[in-house]
Amino acid sequence: xxNKVLDYIDQWAQTRTDPVCAFIYDLQLxxxxxxxxxxxxxxxxxxxxxxxxxxxxxILKQLCGIVHGFEAASLGEILQIRDxxxxxxxxxxGPGKTDREIEGAIEHRVSLIHAESIHELxxxxxxxxxxxxxxxxxxxxxxxxxxPEATLAMGGRPTQFGIDExxxxxxxxxxxxxxxIKVEGFHLHSISNNLDAERHAELVSLYxxxxxxxxDEFGLTVSVLNAGGGIGVNYADLDxxxxxxxxxxxxxxxLDKQAWDGxxxxxxxxxxxxxxCGWYAAQVIDIKRNHGKNYAIVxxxxxxxxxxxxxxHSHPFEIVPLERWPYPFSRTELTxxxxxxxxxxxxxxxxxxxxxxxxxxxIGDVVLFRFAGAYGWSISHHDFLSHPHPEHIFLP
Numbered sequence: 001x002x003n004k005v006l007d008y009i010d011q012w013a014q015t016r017t018d019p020v021c022a023f024i025y026d027l028q029l030x031x032x033x034x035x036x037x038x039x040x041x042x043x044x045x046x047x048x049x050x051x052x053x054x055x056x057x058x059i060l061k062q063l064c065g066i067v068h069g070f071e072a073a074s075l076g077e078i079l080q081i082r083d084x085x086x087x088x089x090x091x092x093x094g095p096g097k098t099d100r101e102i103e104g105a106i107e108h109r110v111s112l113i114h115a116e117s118i119h120e121l122x123x124x125x126x127x128x129x130x131x132x133x134x135x136x137x138x139x140x141x142x143x144x145x146x147x148p149e150a151t152l153a154m155g156g157r158p159t160q161f162g163i164d165e166x167x168x169x170x171x172x173x174x175x176x177x178x179x180x181i182k183v184e185g186f187h188l189h190s191i192s193n194n195l196d197a198e199r200h201a202e203l204v205s206l207y208x209x210x211x212x213x214x215x216d217e218f219g220l221t222v223s224v225l226n227a228g229g230g231i232g233v234n235y236a237d238l239d240x241x242x243x244x245x246x247x248x249x250x251x252x253x254x255l256d257k258q259a260w261d262g263x264x265x266x267x268x269x270x271x272x273x274x275x276x277c278g279w280y281a282a283q284v285i286d287i288k289r290n291h292g293k294n295y296a297i298v299x300x301x302x303x304x305x306x307x308x309x310x311x312x313h314s315h316p317f318e319i320v321p322l323e324r325w326p327y328p329f330s331r332t333e334l335t336x337x338x339x340x341x342x343x344x345x346x347x348x349x350x351x352x353x354x355x356x357x358x359x360x361x362x363i364g365d366v367v368l369f370r371f372a373g374a375y376g377w378s379i380s381h382h383d384f385l386s387h388p389h390p391e392h393i394f395l396p
Contacts, residue, residue: 004395005279006320009366013322019283019299020366022391023377027062030277034066042252045265048091050229051077053270053374058394060084071268075104082108095160102127114140114187116162118171128180138187138226139163139171172218186211189228197243201250208258226266233275233371238316271374278373280305283366287332294339298367301343301350304390305372306380314353320366333362341367345385
């Protein structure tokens with residue numbers, strides 16, 4: 001991490017009386033990271049940002065014009081994107097689309113709808129007929145095969161996502177009979193938070209083989225294969241991340257062997273794009289020892305930054321020492337000990353980091369959680385206990 005965030009916290013804290021609590025984003029880091037990923041992909045690939053990871057308008061504005069488009073999972077997300085750009089391409093997914101959402105997707109000119117079931121296909125067709133249009137779709141598939149290990153699995157096992165691979169022939173036959181549906185290809189987002197670059201390229205290879213089989217069997221012209229997101233972030237070891245360069249190299253080999261004329265391969269990562277550009281800063285309000293364990297209570301908690309408790313991990317952090325001390329008594333501090341960092345909520349589940357070893361931590365210092373740019377504020381229960389919201393700071 002550069003000095004930009006640390007300098008900001010130090011200057012900001014000197015002017016405040018309330019404890020520091022904020023999400024801080026480095027927009028230059030975000031732009032450079034996204035641009036490098038887009039530019040290094042093989043020419044037939046397109047990178048879309050899955051905005052569920054972080055839907056802040058400023059984040060969307062910074063990525064618009066860098067990524068090839070956005071992936072939305074609700075009409076609300078579609079409207080957020082259209083508030084940023086009236087013509088940027090949008091992919092619309094999600095396992096439970098309402099009729100109003102499908103109508104909204106048509107009205108707001110999404111590029112593709114991911115059909116999650118045969119019933120949904122038929123509903124899309126009826127709504128498209130009402131609007132006098134033909135809707136381009138991708139059939140989302142839940143494969144019946146072993147998949148690489150990852151934190152979350154959306155396919156390869158029973159889930160609510162996609163059409164069972166065994167039912168894909170029926171889905172294709174149904175789609176070909178629907179006059180207002182145009183099957184452009186397939187969507188196979190099977191896993192999430194995969195850290196193995198070589199295995200991820202192998203997964204794309206498997207997708208290509210399956211899709212080519214269906215194309216040959218049914219005489220389909222497949223122009224799009226959406227391989228989803230699934231590229232992970234290693235929160236346990238921030239210095240050992242997904243090897244993008246290896247992935248791109250292996251991906252090129254896969255496409256050289258398996259791609260066909262006219263194919264575009266889509267990726268729609270979220271976490272991998274924004275995680276590293278964000279920090280969650282929370283000032284220590286109290287330090288106490290309870291039943292033999294040390295606790296640092298910070299301003300904020302999982303009502304702001306739910307990712308650690310959601311994924312049941314201890315989130316990595318650094319300590320920003322602040323020298324300002326407004327009280328007439330000495331500061332409590334921990335030196336060379338383990339500490340559990342918790343928030344202000346009235347629940348023992350409000351834990352951000354557990355039994356983490358620290359060199360020195362004092363009341364009044366700031367705990368700075370790294371890689372907090374994805375699935376932090378956007379998935380949190382903001383108004384539980386009605387504590388104030390954190391500030392959102394965007395550094396150029």
